Amino acid sequence: MQTKRTIFPNKLLPYALLAPQLAVTLVFFIWPAFQAVKSSFEREDPFGFRTTFIWFENYARLFADPGYVNSLQKTAIFSVSVTLLSMSLSLLLAVAVTRVIRSNRAYTTLLVWPYAVAPVVVGILWWFMFNPTIGIAPYILRGLGISWNHRIDGNQAMILVVIAASWKQISYNFLFFVAGLQSVPQSLTEAAAIDGAGPFKRFWTIVFPLLSPTTFFLLIVNINYSMFDTFGLIDATTNGGPNQATNILVYKVYADGFLGLNIGSSAAQSVVLMLIVIALTAIQFRYIERRVQY
């Protein structure tokens, strides 16, 4: 790509111009990351007097710990459920909205609102609605013969956080799907209609394959979101409980480090998370640039 080159009269000027951004990145990203990697190789005594360098012992203990393996499993369940639920619902909504001609702007605006709500607030909203004592949802569910108490039932707790996390992400996915759907030329659907494909067949054989770049992008974004941006939501609804049922990796980092004060293990866990993010980002860059083949 041909870009215009600027020649600076002073050799220091370009560095000075870059400095603020570099400083922010160094202080808030690189330095903490480095600290995390460093502490993940150390053990501190309970009173913080001595730190011992212990190589990979934190990591070894981590993967031997049934609690961590459980957390990995919960994260996988949570992540996959949130991604599937929020993406399928938002695709459904996007398709529905593009079919409405008159009021689609109003629908779009309304559907985007949840994205403006902070994760903790989302958590509190759903916590209220599903509160076994005062919530409206358990009241209705009781009428249907379902006893709801996510403070006792781990599966119900998982369902609650999945719903809350998906709800928040639907807006974001929805916007991308609407844009993606609008970029599928109408003449293709028309050609398919003449070619004898019904509405469902048209969607699955023509529109959906053409949406694949959007879908793939959202898949990565959603996995990232559900794994790393849902800390506040978990903290406000279930605190990782009951009995570790919703203790996903990112929450466990916090719980072990700041509540359990096991800094070494917590640091090792964040390094593992960091590696997962790096892997996801690498996949994203590698394939998103190339787009999904068609």
Add this chain to the structure above:
Amino acid sequence: MATIDLIDLKKNYGNVPAVKGVNLRVADGELIVLVGPSGCGKSTLLRMVAGLETVSEGRIEIGGRDVVKAEPAERDIAMVFQNYALYPHMTVRGNLEYGLKNRGTPRAEIDRRVQEAADILEIGALLDRKPRQLSGGQRQRVAMGRAIVREPAAFLFDEPLSNLDAKLRVQMRVEIRKLQRRLKTTSLYVTHDQLEAMTLADRLVVMNGGLVEQIGTPTEVYDRPATVFVAGFIGSPPMNLIPVSSLSGAPAALPRNTDIIGIRPDALFLDPQGGDAIALAGKVELLEPIGGESHLHVRLDSSGQSVVLSVPGRPDIAEGSAVTLHARLADIHPYNAQTGRRTDETVANL
């Protein structure tokens, strides 16, 4: 093989009429070209026949069967789109097969038809490529192929050549004509390009403002434009339309109620032609040499109107010089401004 009948066909978008009542019968195996300026309703008409637009009023019959309520797929038609509308994620073969697969055609039959279409259009070597790997002309062929494999009752063409460069357009135009002659499939073809219309059509339908102005063979339409609009639309450069009032001493031989006369650029001469004729005095404004002939723009002294005549070769006339133009009375098309119609016949063409 089928006929297409449009009976009092109308389309309104809200209160805005787009097609205001069209009657047309496309005979079996005939290629009819709908031609007109942008917004004349020709594409809307075609899309109604395809089933992509609902019909506000009137009937459409394909092969004698009323299809107004039928889905596009049930109408046994194939359409070639302006942007080709090839499925970008499928190979050329996939594109050709898609319509047949949807209809549950047996595998052997699909293969036979795809092979046949590929042979006809010479796209056999491209079958495993994706549309984005094809040139404009090749895409055009694939779009045609997708229509052919279906072996439909009728082809509908929606400005299929307008995305091609000029040279390719001429080439593909000839190919479409040959192909249609060979397959003898009833076809409706929409274009705004009058050259395309003239060369392709068995019959032309000239549309304007949602109405049919004239239906006839290209020669009929060119030789006897039924309305002032057709006179000005068909032919390049367009016919000169001169108000009779601006003529000095209108010839008595014009039919009653004539207040506009039309003279084609090639029916105007710089020398007297003998016989009944009219003469127009003016000044040469511009001389455009366009190869074998030249276009002479002349501003008439009587009304200040500019007329165009085409003369063979490169005449030796300086811009600004005074000339007298002559036209034979037989070459003059007489019209009435109020009705817009010819005054030398009772037109009952519709």
